[in-house]
Amino acid sequence: MLPEYFEFSLPVKLVYGAGIIDNIKDAVARFGKRRALLVTDAILAEAGPVEKVKNGFKNTNISIVSVFDDVPPNSTLKTVQDCAAQGNENNCDMVIAVGGGSVIDTAKVANLLMVKGGNIEDHMGAYLLDTSEELFPSIIIPTTAGTGSEVTKVAVIADPENDVKLPFSEEQFLPKLAILDPEMTLSLPGKLTASTGMDALVHAIEAYVDKEWSPASDALALHAIKLISRNILVACANPQDIEARGAMLVGSFLAGVAFSHSMVGMVHGISHALGGVYHIPHGLANALILPEVMEHNLESRLDRFADIAFTLGISFPEVVTDSQSIIKTGKLDLLSKLARKTELSALQEVIDNGSTVVKDFALRQLDSLQFVDQWIRRKAAESGIEKIRTLNRQLAFLTGIPLNLRDAGIKDDLAKLDKVADTAMEDGSMLYNPVEPKREDVIKIVRKAYESKEKPLKVSENDLRAAKAGTVGDKKSMKGVFKDTAQLYDILVGFYELLKKDGELGPALAKTGLCVQFVYQNPSAVITVDATGDEVQIIQGDFNGKPEVTMTMDADFAHKFWHGKANLVSALTRRLVVAKGNVPKTLKLLPVLKPAYKLYPKYLKEKGFSDLIM
Structure with missing residues (x-):
């Protein structure tokens, strides 16, 4: 739709x-x-x-x-x-x-x-x-x-x-x-990493459930939820983890684009009021108010909150979409593990003891996904809210962020609650909430966030590994790989000679008939691979001929490339590599060079440069 x-x-x-x-x-x-x-x-x-x-x-x-x-x-x-x-x-x-x-x-x-x-x-x-x-x-x-x-x-x-x-x-x-x-x-200190990260998560969640949703904002919001939820604990526990930091930054950007198109809702309306009246930091206020508003809005956007839960990593017991009924998958027995006895016995009684008409109605409801699948999605959506509460508790353990508004700085027993409610109701964000906000609802939500008795929840290394599962793999970076020009020539010229003699790569390079010159910087060096003659030549330094393509790059990039950890096409776009000549013809070499990515680390080890292996 x-x-x-x-x-x-x-x-x-x-x-x-x-x-x-x-x-x-x-x-x-x-x-x-x-x-x-x-x-x-x-x-x-x-x-x-x-x-x-x-x-x-x-x-x-x-x-x-x-x-x-x-x-x-x-x-x-x-x-x-x-x-x-x-x-x-x-x-x-x-x-x-x-x-x-x-x-x-x-x-x-x-x-x-x-x-x-x-x-x-x-x-x-x-x-x-x-x-x-x-x-x-x-x-x-x-x-x-x-x-x-x-x-x-x-x-x-x-x-x-x-x-x-x-x-x-x-x-x-x-x-x-x-x-x-x-x-x-x-x-960025741990507390700010946690509160700003939760701010971004709120942007994404509200963008997905608010009135002005669109296909574009939906896609961005869900991916933002995935990136943030899988990396926020790691970013707080291991602040120097550049991959987790990058994922958080991109997740925040995607959430920003999403909510700028679909707007935010009641979480922000209340948080803005708490910031104005009680000066509670915005990200922290968002984190504390989020689960309460999710619970308040649940019925109006049940399917969307289930989507959010699945994106957060909830499996209850599996993703159930409109096109895949749990009944049709033959896994109805899972209900016995999930349903409360009263609900399951009530269903069983209808089917076993009801009239033929009632039985037929019950079975048709099951088959049309109106009963079990919706029940599963409801439980998943509710679990998503608990996931947010758990995330707040884990962040409290890692960074010390408060878990209620009292500890966040409200010391007057909510004496200004009426002003908070009035201010929130005048906030423009409230217009986009899926449920029409009421003043009494604002008061109830703020009181719950004030009186919360949640405690920090310990985070183990296993928790961190599980949180990060499925994200991009290790991207170890190295800078200043080659100490000088002599070492660069020693390593790279030797490697190109190895490729030339390789039974698979040598003939493939010769067949290209290309003459490619690599101009390296930091340290400076020039190496030309000339396959225009009867035999491939590797020339160090000055070259008398005219290369068909000249590629200028940082030496560290070349080292990363030969490990198979650098995207040449992306590097050209970013101008990390400047290419002159018949570039498309040269790019056709990339599939040919794939076996070299495995040879390079082995070659470094044999030459005694194991410390340079990425």
Whole structure:
């Protein structure tokens, strides 16, 4: 089934890669000469991420002429005004945001204020700018995996005097470039890794169940749920796990795209109110409110919550889709292990003792998936909610995040609960919730989250391995593999000679008739493989002929490639490899070279370079 109408667009150019911030010259070349205001917070300004970004931009035409590092965890109207003033004082015509949601939202609204001027309150609202109006180009580099703000057109700024958070939404808030580098998130503390990760998970879950769902947002949301749920524990337990960090960053991005098209719901409406009234950090509030709202919304989106549960890894007892009945699979006996005695005995009584009409009705209900399959999906959906509660408890064990609103900072026994309820009911997010929100429901949900008695749940190594099961395998990275040019020649020339003499690869290379020259950097070297004559020649250094193809690459990339761990086509797209000449003809060599990927590690071991094996 499709919705009557939906829209989808993704105008943001996004690049991803571990360490990619060190190689962004080509990605930012299109901006030309710019004077950039870098927006961040005090902690990041003193830590590695901001310095890393500054170094990355040194070899570009973009000059970072001013750094605004006074963004608090919940950005305020004054913060935005001060930031915009600093940008204008330094004649900046670009904004670079390095940080989490608060930093990114500050950069978005400060950019608006720098261009439009006036009072910040004048710009509060949705789509006040004409489509022809432009802001300064912006580049967003997230250091948390949670908000997805790098691909959304929304910003939320706190108004502390009135205990509310003000929404801003403009198409022009979308950056011209988003850079996802998991190395930028390595210094994120455990509590923030957990709370921002749960923030992203909420984005994905609400995007999937809310009123404005679409096929595009559905696909993105489910994959985001999969990436986040399988990697958040690992990212918290092993902060230097670059693969888990990368999966969280991509999951956050996908969730951001999803909810920017289908919007969020009651979880966010209540969390915004808790942030405005009690100053509870947004990600933490989301984590605590999520299971309560899922339970509240369950009946309205039962099948969708079952989908979420299966994506979270729930098997109850297996995925039951509309096209595969558990009855038709012949596994009805599983019910005896799953159903409560009262439910099973009631079913049995209807079939055994009922009239012929009743029996026929019961059996037809079973066969048409209206009974057992729906029962299974309900139990799965309920288990999905328990999975979220368990995840919160495990994150509490790993990072110490609180498990109720009392421990999260509410010390007045919910004296301001009425204000929280009123603020939540006025929040725009509530419009998209699948169940029409009621004030009494908000009060009930907040009380449950306040009075919760949940305790941290120990996480074992087996839990971490199970959580990560099914994700991408090991991607060990090595840098500075070859200590100098002499060692590079010693290893690679010797390896190419080995390929030339190999009974399978040698004839295949000769048959190509190609002359390919490899130009290596860091360290510098040139090796030419010439198969134009009667015999394949491996030439070190200068070459008198004219290569049909010249490939320039970092030496570390070549080392990774010969291990079979680098995608040449992707590298060409990212300009990690620059190729000149008949590239398509050369790419046809890739299937021929597959056996070399197994030979290279063996060759390194035989030469005494086992430490270089990936």
